[in-house]
Amino acid sequence: MKASDLAGFFLRSLFIMASLNFQRMQNLGFAFAILPLSRRMGKDEKRISSFLVRHLEYFNTHPYLSGAVLGSVIALETANGHHEQTPDISRLKKSLMGPYAAIGDSFFWGSLRPLAGISAAAMAYQGYSWSPFVLLLLFDPMHLWIRLKGFIEGYRHGWQGITFIQSWDLPRLARFIRWGTILCLSIATACLGREIATAYSGIWIQPLVGMAVLAAVLLSFMGMERGLSPLAILYGMTAGCMALMI
DSSP states (O other), rough: OOOEEEEEHHHHTTTTTTTTTTTBBBBBHHHHHGGGGGGGGGHHHHHHHHHHHHHHSOOOOOGGHHHHHHHHHHHHHHHTTTTTHHHHHHHHHHHHHHHHHHHIIIIIIIIIIIHHHHHHHHHHHOOOTHHHHHHHHHHHHHHHHHHHHHHHHHHHHGGHHHHHHHHHTHHHHHHHHHHHHHHHHHHHHHHHHHHHHHHOOOOOGGGHHHHHHHHHHHHHHHHHTTTTOOOHHHHHHHHHHHHOOO
16 A cells, blocks of 8 residues: 555554544544545445445544554454454454553553643743643653554554554553653642742741642642542641641
8 A cells, every 4th residue: 555545544544533423423523544445446336335434433542543443443444354254353443442541541641741741831930832742742742642643553563563562561651751741740849838938938848848739739649549539638638728828
């Protein structure tokens, strides 16, 4: 397949969330992304209809990893000659979309995006006008690279395209990023607390307030890592603040 054709498939995959629906989630977006393959079937309406029905089934995964699924499906469709009986393709989509959704949510939504957002917010608080670009530079290159490379490797290796996602070990990487995020948040919160303490209590109390806030945030995160309820942490923090005010 020509590189220009593959580029068209990839660009279409960027819009997989544009037609999200509650009945079959991303199925319309996936069908739109793979639609150019139907042109290879000529004017055989029966084959085209079967092809579209096959890819209008329920589909839902993380949008940034959908390209990896699309690449693998295109490889299988091409190898099978778009025959009507292609159970492997349906099985591939169903077997990949769940794990990819969990991995993508944990890494992109739960780790990388908070880190980028907190970093940009800290820059904005310091008055830097270019802080929005920090958000884009920390977040966009990573997800665009994984989308593109996942699509390419999926097309190259078909069923084995998952090995590229596995090689990144995103769950382990997400854990390190979450610790980095909580560290950045702790430092930013401690600095803010120090400024407030300086304004109302004098410069001598700055280190104490900063260390207390930093310790509270880190202990809260460690508690959640060990299964402590975030609601319990919230109530505990509220009670502690009220006690200090008294």
